[in-house]
Amino acid sequence: MTRYGLFIDSTKCINCHVCTLSCKDEFVDNDHTPFSVSQPDTGHFWINVIYQQRGGYPNVELSYLPTPCMHCDNPPCMAAYPDAIYKRPDGIVIVDPTVSTDRGIVDSCPYGTIYWNEDLGIGQKCTMCVHRVEEGVGPKCVLGCPVDAIIFGDLDDPNSTVSKMIRERMAEPLHPEWGAEPKVFYIGAPTPTVAGYLMDNSTKLDVEDITVTLTNLLTGETVMAKSDHAGNFRFEGLENGRTYTVRVEAPGYYPRMRLVYVRRDGFRHIGTWRMLPKLFPK
Ligand code: SF4
Ligand code: SF4
Ligand code: SF4
Known part of the structure; x- marks a missing residue:
C-alpha cells in the first residue's frame, strides 16, 4: 500500500513563508475539483509557519513550525463530519468542498488546520496537493521550500527518503497523545526543556564535559546530560507542569542543586x- 506523509525539519526552517506562498500560487483562483476549490488570497494558511518565542532575556529561543494538515490516520475531523471529510486509500484526508458547509468543521481539527471560506461558506484545508500527486509530482510547498525543510513521500515504503529520514532522525508527530495518528513527522519541534550554562567562578571560563543530572520529582525518573564545549547543558522532551531537580557534581567543584518548575511556554x-572550585580538592 501507499500511504503518503511528510517529514519536516523545523531546525532548517528560516521562516521565509515560501511554502505558504507556493500553496497560494497553486490554489488561489484555481479549481482542483473534486478535491478543492479556490483558496481565498487572504486569511487562509493551509501550511502555516507557527512562530514561537520561549524564555526571557537574555535566554530566548525562537522556533518556526511549518504546520499543514497532518492527514491523520485516525482523524477527529472525519469522526465529527463523516459526510464531509473522507480519507483516500493513499492516506490523504480530503474535505469535500461541496458538502463542508457547517462552520463547526473548523473546530473539528485539534491542530487548527481547517479554515473557513467566508465567500463560499465552506471549510477548506491542505489537500496534500493530491491533484499533483496523482500526476506524479510532489506537493507545491515541498517544491518551493528553499532549504528542503519538508520531504514528501510514501511512509509505507521503508526505502523512501521520507521513511528513512523519519527513522534515522527519530522524527515524531505533534501531540501523539491526542490519538489522531498524524502522518506529518517533525524534528526540532519545541518540547518542554530545561537548559543552563556552567561557568568556573574563579576563572570565569566555561565548564565543559560535566555531568548534569535531572530528576522528575513525581516519577523519580532520572536523565543525564554533559555540558558542551561552551558550558551549556540541555534536557528536552520533558513534561510541562512538573518539578525537576537539577544537580551538578563534578570533580574539583562543590556540588550544586536546585529545583526547577517547567510551565507556561515550556x-x-x-x-x-x-x-565554585574546591579549596582543597582531593
Ligand atoms: S490535521 Fe486536522 S484536518 Fe487534518 S486530518 Fe488531522 S484532524 Fe483532520
Ligand atoms: S501540500 Fe499542497 S495543499 Fe498542502 S500545504 Fe502544501 S501546497 Fe498547500
Ligand atoms: S519554505 Fe521552508 S524554510 Fe520557508 S517557511 Fe516554509 S518550511 Fe520554512
Whole structure:
C-alpha cells in the first residue's frame, strides 16, 4: 500500500513563508475539483509557519513550525463530519468542498488546520496537493521550500527518503497523545526543556564535559546530560507542569542543586551556574 506523509525539519526552517506562498500560487483562483476549490488570497494558511518565542532575556529561543494538515490516520475531523471529510486509500484526508458547509468543521481539527471560506461558506484545508500527486509530482510547498525543510513521500515504503529520514532522525508527530495518528513527522519541534550554562567562578571560563543530572520529582525518573564545549547543558522532551531537580557534581567543584518548575511556554533556562572550585580538592 501507499500511504503518503511528510517529514519536516523545523531546525532548517528560516521562516521565509515560501511554502505558504507556493500553496497560494497553486490554489488561489484555481479549481482542483473534486478535491478543492479556490483558496481565498487572504486569511487562509493551509501550511502555516507557527512562530514561537520561549524564555526571557537574555535566554530566548525562537522556533518556526511549518504546520499543514497532518492527514491523520485516525482523524477527529472525519469522526465529527463523516459526510464531509473522507480519507483516500493513499492516506490523504480530503474535505469535500461541496458538502463542508457547517462552520463547526473548523473546530473539528485539534491542530487548527481547517479554515473557513467566508465567500463560499465552506471549510477548506491542505489537500496534500493530491491533484499533483496523482500526476506524479510532489506537493507545491515541498517544491518551493528553499532549504528542503519538508520531504514528501510514501511512509509505507521503508526505502523512501521520507521513511528513512523519519527513522534515522527519530522524527515524531505533534501531540501523539491526542490519538489522531498524524502522518506529518517533525524534528526540532519545541518540547518542554530545561537548559543552563556552567561557568568556573574563579576563572570565569566555561565548564565543559560535566555531568548534569535531572530528576522528575513525581516519577523519580532520572536523565543525564554533559555540558558542551561552551558550558551549556540541555534536557528536552520533558513534561510541562512538573518539578525537576537539577544537580551538578563534578570533580574539583562543590556540588550544586536546585529545583526547577517547567510551565507556561515550556522553556526554563536556569541561567549561569557559577561552579565554585574546591579549596582543597582531593
Ligand atoms: S490535521 Fe486536522 S484536518 Fe487534518 S486530518 Fe488531522 S484532524 Fe483532520
Ligand atoms: S501540500 Fe499542497 S495543499 Fe498542502 S500545504 Fe502544501 S501546497 Fe498547500
Ligand atoms: S519554505 Fe521552508 S524554510 Fe520557508 S517557511 Fe516554509 S518550511 Fe520554512
